[in-house]
Structure formats: C-alpha cells, structure tokens
Amino acid sequence: MRQLSRYVGVLLVALYCLAPLAWQLLTSLRPAGELTTLPPLLPTRFTLEHYASALTGHPFARMLLNSFIAAGAATAIALAFGSAAAFALTKMRARGVGLLLGIVLATSMFPPIATVSPLYLVINALGLRDSLAALILTYASFALPLAIWVLANFLRQLPDELYAAARVDGCTPLQAFWRVILPLALPGLTATGLLVFIVAWNEFLYALTFTATERARTVPVAIALFPGLHEIPWGEIAAASLVVTLPVLVLVLQFQRRIVAGLTAGAVKG
Amino acid sequence: MATIAFENVSKRYGEVTVLDGLDLEIAEGEFFTFVGPSGCGKSTVLALIAGLERPSGGTIRFDGQRVNELAPRERDVAMVFQSYALYPHMSVAENIGFPLKLRGMSARDTARAVAEVAARLGIDALLERRPRELSGGQRQRVALGRALVRRPRVFLLDEPLSNLDARLRLEMRAELRRLHAEYRITTVYVTHDQEEAMALSDRVAVLQAGRIEQCGEPLELYREPANLFVAGFVGSPPINVLEATLFPDLELPCGARAADVLVGLRPADVVVSRDPAPRALAGEVLLCEPTGEHLWVVGLARGQRVTGRAAFTEPLPPGTPVHFEYAPARLHFFERATGRRLR
Numbered sequence: 161m162r163q164l165s166r167y168v169g170v171l172l173v174a175l176y177c178l179a180p181l182a183w184q185l186l187t188s189l190r191p192a193g194e195l196t197t198l199p200p201l202l203p204t205r206f207t208l209e210h211y212a213s214a215l216t217g218h219p220f221a222r223m224l225l226n227s228f229i230a231a232g233a234a235t236a237i238a239l240a241f242g243s244a245a246a247f248a249l250t251k252m253r254a255r256g257v258g259l260l261l262g263i264v265l266a267t268s269m270f271p272p273i274a275t276v277s278p279l280y281l282v283i284n285a286l287g288l289r290d291s292l293a294a295l296i297l298t299y300a301s302f303a304l305p306l307a308i309w310v311l312a313n314f315l316r317q318l319p320d321e322l323y324a325a326a327r328v329d330g331c332t333p334l335q336a337f338w339r340v341i342l343p344l345a346l347p348g349l350t351a352t353g354l355l356v357f358i359v360a361w362n363e364f365l366y367a368l369t370f371t372a373t374e375r376a377r378t379v380p381v382a383i384a385l386f387p388g389l390h391e392i393p394w395g396e397i398a399a400a401s402l403v404v405t406l407p408v409l410v411l412v413l414q415f416q417r418r419i420v421a422g423l424t425a426g427a428v429k430g
Numbered sequence: 431m432a433t434i435a436f437e438n439v440s441k442r443y444g445e446v447t448v449l450d451g452l453d454l455e456i457a458e459g460e461f462f463t464f465v466g467p468s469g470c471g472k473s474t475v476l477a478l479i480a481g482l483e484r485p486s487g488g489t490i491r492f493d494g495q496r497v498n499e500l501a502p503r504e505r506d507v508a509m510v511f512q513s514y515a516l517y518p519h520m521s522v523a524e525n526i527g528f529p530l531k532l533r534g535m536s537a538r539d540t541a542r543a544v545a546e547v548a549a550r551l552g553i554d555a556l557l558e559r560r561p562r563e564l565s566g567g568q569r570q571r572v573a574l575g576r577a578l579v580r581r582p583r584v585f586l587l588d589e590p591l592s593n594l595d596a597r598l599r600l601e602m603r604a605e606l607r608r609l610h611a612e613y614r615i616t617t618v619y620v621t622h623d624q625e626e627a628m629a630l631s632d633r634v635a636v637l638q639a640g641r642i643e644q645c646g647e648p649l650e651l652y653r654e655p656a657n658l659f660v661a662g663f664v665g666s667p668p669i670n671v672l673e674a675t676l677f678p679d680l681e682l683p684c685g686a687r688a689a690d691v692l693v694g695l696r697p698a699d700v701v702v703s704r705d706p707a708p709r710a711l712a713g714e715v716l717l718c719e720p721t722g723e724h725l726w727v728v729g730l731a732r733g734q735r736v737t738g739r740a741a742f743t744e745p746l747p748p749g750t751p752v753h754f755e756y757a758p759a760r761l762h763f764f765e766r767a768t769g770r771r772l773r
Contacts, residue, residue, distance in 0.1 A: 319513060322517065324477075325515035327481075327501075327503070328503075328586075329576070331503065
C-alpha cells in the first residue's frame with residue numbers, strides 16, 4: 161500500500177513536470193489543420209513538416225551557434241573568475257570574507273528588468289550592440305555571483321590541510337590552486353558550469369534587447385520572433401523549442417553521472 | 431639539516447594570543463617535540479616554522495638566518511599532517527614525487543627517488559594506487575615518503591600518529607625513530623600524547639597557553655618537573671598530588687611551611703602492600719587496575735586519593751586496609767600558590 165502510494169506520488173510529479181513538454185511534442189508533430197482544434201487529443205497522423213520549416217525557414221543553425229557561443233563563453237569566463245575568487249576567499253586568509261560574499265550575493269538580487277536600460281546604454285557606448293560580446297559580457301557578469309557562491313561552498317569542504325600541504329611541498333599559491341585545488345573541485349566546477357550554461361542558454365530579456373539581427377540573435381529570441389503578421393506558427397515554435405532543449409538535456413545527462421561520481425570520490429580521510 | 435631558533439616569537443590572532451614570547455633553540459639533527467593539551471599553541475609553532483603563518487613578533491632563524499618573510503617553498507621544510515593530506519587525485523607515486531616535480535626534477539630522476547624512498551618505507555608495491563585505496567597505516571607511510579623524498583632541512587610532524595589504532599601507533603613510533611636515525615634530519619614533532627613525546631624525543635618542550643612550561647630531556651621532565659603542570663602532564667598514570675601535612679616529619683626545602691606545600695609522588699614510586707612499613711601512608715583500597723605486569727591500586731589515605739603499584743599476586747578487593755610505601759627521595763615539592771618546584 162505504501163509502495164503504491166509512493167508510485168502514485170512519483171507519477172503525479174512526473175506528469176506535472178513533463179506534461180508541458182509532452183504537449184509541445186504532440187503539437188510539433190500535429191498537422192497544421194489540427195493545431196487549434198481539440199479533439200482530437202492525439203493527432204490523427206504524425207508529420208515532420210513543422211520541423212522542416214522551422215529548421216529551413218529561418219537561419220536556425222546560425223542561431224544555435226550564437227546561443228552556443230554566448231552560453232559557452234559566458235560559462236567559461238564565470239568559471240575561470242569564479243573559481244579563482246572562491247579560492248582566494250576560502251583558502252587564502254582573506255579579511256572580511258563574509259562581508260564580501262554578502263555583497264557578491266546582493267549584486268545578483270537586482271531584477272534583470274531594472275538593469276536592462278542602463279546596461280543597454282553601456283553596451284551601446286562600448287559599440288557592442290548586436291554583438292555576441294555584449295551577451296557574453298552580460299551573462300558572465302550575472303553568472304559570476306552564483307559561480308562564486310557555489311564554488312566557495314564547494315571549496316570550503318576541501319580540507320585546509322591539502323592547501324597547506326601543497327604550499328609546504330613547494331607550490332606558489334597559484335600552483336596550489338591549479339595543481340591541487342582545481343582538480344579536486346572538478347565536480348563543483350561541472351555542477352556550477354551546468355547551472356550557468358542553462359541559465360545563459362535560456363536567457364531571453366537581454367538577448368532580445370541587445371541584439372537586432374541574426375548576427376547575434378540567440379535561439380529563444382529567434383523563436384519568439386517566429387510569429388508572422390497574420391498567424392502564430394504554433395507547430396514551428398513547438399518544433400524549434402524541442403530542438404533547443406535537446407542539447408541541454410544531453411549535457412545534463414552526460415554530466416550528472418560525473419557530478420555524482422566526483423562527489424563520492426573526493427574523500428581524503430577514511 | 432638546520433638549527434632552528436626562536437627569539438621572543440609570539441603569534442596573535444586579533445585579540446587572542448596563541449604564542450607568547452617563545453625563546454628556544456633546536457639543534458641540528460635533533461628530534462624535538464612540543465607536547466601539551468589541545469589549544470596550547472603547539473600546532474601554531476609548526477605553522478610558523480613551515481611558513482604557513484607569519485609570527486606577530488620576534489624572529490625565527492634557520493642556521494642563524496632570519497626566515498620570517500620566506501614563503502614555505504623557500505624554506506625547504508617538509509611536513510606530515512594529522513590527516514596526512516594526500517592528494518586524492520594523484521597516485522601514490524605522483525604524491526611522493528610531487529615536491530620533486532615542483533622543483534623541476536626530470537621524470538626519470540623523480541621516478542628513481544620515489545622508488546628509493548618507497549622501498550625504504552615498504553610501500554613500493556602500492557605506487558600505482560590512489561590514496562583512497564590505502565589503509566590508514568599505508569597513507570601514513572605515503573605522507574612520510576612525500577616528506578622525506580627531497581631530504582628537507584627541517585622535518586615537521588603534526589600529530590601524525592593520532593589517527594592510527596594502538597598497535598599500529600607503536601609500530602610507526604619505532605619506524606619514526608628508525609627513519610630519524612637514518613636521515614638525521616632536524617625533526618620537530620607535535621603531539622598531545624606525553625607518552626609518545628617521551629618515547630620518541632631527544633628533547634621535549636611542554637607547552638601550555640602559548641608558553642613553555644619546561645623544556646628538557648624526557649627523563650629530566652619526568653624526574654624533575656619544574657612545576658605542577660608539567661608534573662601532572664608527564665607520566666602515566668598521572669602523578670599523585672598530596673597535602674604535605676599528610677606526611678609525618680617531612681623535611682621541607684627552603685624552610686617552607688607544610689601548609690604552603692603540595693607533594694608530588696609518582697604512582698610508580700609507591701609500593702602498595704598489606705604489611706606496614708616504616709615510610710608508609712596507611713589507607714584502604716578504592717579500586718584496582720591490572721595492566722598484566724603489575725597492578726595499579728587507587729586508594730584513600732586520610733581522605734586523599736593515592737595511586738600506587740602492587741605486585742600482581744594477591745587480589746586486593748575494595749576496602750582492604752593497605753600501606754602506601756614511598757621513598758622520601760622520590761618526593762617532589764611544589765609551592766601551593768605558584769605551582770613552582772621547591773628545591
């Protein structure tokens with residue numbers, strides 16, 4: 161009985177989480193004529209026409225590439241600076257660590273909409289409008305507080321004696337960071353990187369504001385701009401949304417195993 | 431190899447004084463131990479020697495040369511940590527070879543040096559393993575190997591045996607002595623275990639609250655403790671501290687009054703028997719602790735607890751009237767007010 165109720169619970173949660181995705185999938189495969197009619201709940205026949213038109217009607221590959229570059233570069237920058245900052249805050253005896261971390265956290269509490277127009281002015285002044293650099297810079301700066309926090313908490317769990325041992329063995333602080341701390345922080349880096357990447361990948365507001373053409377336009381913006389003058393192409397939107405979810409899904413599944421494995425293998429004492 | 435000198439060295443963290451005016455010289459090739467209760471500042475001493483901490487005042491010298499400002503890597507000091515602090519992502523060979531690699535030694539020379547030190551420590555079969563696949567004793571040896579492989583000027587050990595089980599601890603103790611005899615590296619050892627300190631060291635410093643209470647050879651500390659703290663810290667079971675008035679016709683040094691004096695008497699210097707003796711305190715048995723060799727007897731003599739030893743022949747049930755026999759020459763006298771030894 162308890163077993164049964166547990167399965168029912170799991171089923172309900174799964175349904176709640178997956179239903180929109182399933183609906184999206186059904187929509188993307190539904191013939192155009194049935195898109196706005198219900199019933200039938202299930203399409204009478206399956207078609208790939210939406211996929212074909214989504215992928216050919218727009219410079220979709222270009223958008224995907226843009227998204228990848230923006231999210232990837234932002235992630236790399238956030239990890240590089242975030243890990244160095246977290247290392248300095250947790251392992252080298254810095255003063256006022258709590259205060260610094262508090263300020264770092266505070267900066268990430270501004271609602272994005274409040275910062276859009278000042279940032280737009282800055283980006284414009286720098287001549288970066290409609291460039292990927294604008295997105296990379298913005299994403300990295302917004303991801304940095306998150307990266308510092310997650311990594312600082314992760315590094316705090318690494319024994320201080322490891323850093324001391326590296327120093328005594330002949331490392332400069334930077335060498336100790338690079339050769340000892342960073343390899344041990346790999347699970348933390350992976351988890352943080354994944355979080356940052358997903359947020360950047362899905363980001364819409366800044367991408368919409370700072371880009372004007374397909375030169376720098378990312379996928380979420382591109383999909384939002386699908387609607388034409390007279391109709392909303394639900395099928396194409398659904399198809400495109402599913403396509404851009406796939407890379408994230410693959411990333412998560414790929415790294416999830418590594419994160420868990422890494423966490424259990426980091427033990428120092430036994 | 432080096433001499434290490436502390437000249438009025440102190441260490442403060444904000445308002446808290448951890449070390450207070452440390453003056454000390456550790457000789458070349460010496461096995462020197464800092465012993466004391468937790469929080470006495472002994473680990474701070476190691477961190478100061480290693481360069482992991484800077485002193486707040488005073489000077490530390492290696493071979494007469496001031497090292498206060500030198501980074502750890504410039505001091506050529508090796509250290510074994512309580513948790514061993516092995517690098518989990520490296521194999522045993524990589525762990526031991528790490529300090530050499532950092533000094534730019536070629537892969538071939540590193541491999542040779544690692545193989546040699548591993549053979550001496552009996553871990554040559556484990557070189558490809560990861561630290562997590564090793565037992566506590568094996569990790570300990572790897573940590574020793576990583577420290578010894580570059581023949582440092584100074585060798586620091588921070589409670590290295592405290593994570594081992596009792597039998598292994600004795601084994602590693604002998605191993606440490608052997609390694610010290612072999613390498614003759616100036617060694618500074620830190621422990622809270624007075625027995626370990628006594629067994630291993632050429633000289634011992636007893637630390638309390640950031641100050642050296644006494645510094646000397648192990649037997650000197652045991653036979654002539656400078657004050658009540660040292661007397662109570664060194665020796666197991668701990669020394670008996672008794673009122674001087676308990677003893678008939680005592681000759682107190684410096685004409686002190688019996689009421690101002692406490693008497694220290696080592697349990698090993700007290701013989702417990704049923705028969706009366708000329709120099710003995712009469713009392714009764716509270717409890718017995720057999721050790722195999724002999725019997726520690728805890729008893730009461732005129733309301734004061736006394737521990738002594740008895741031959742392991744007859745049972746002494748609680749309540750048995752006994753006599754605690756002592757040799758007057760083995761009595762230690764301390765001033766009650768200051769704890770200082772009276773001579």
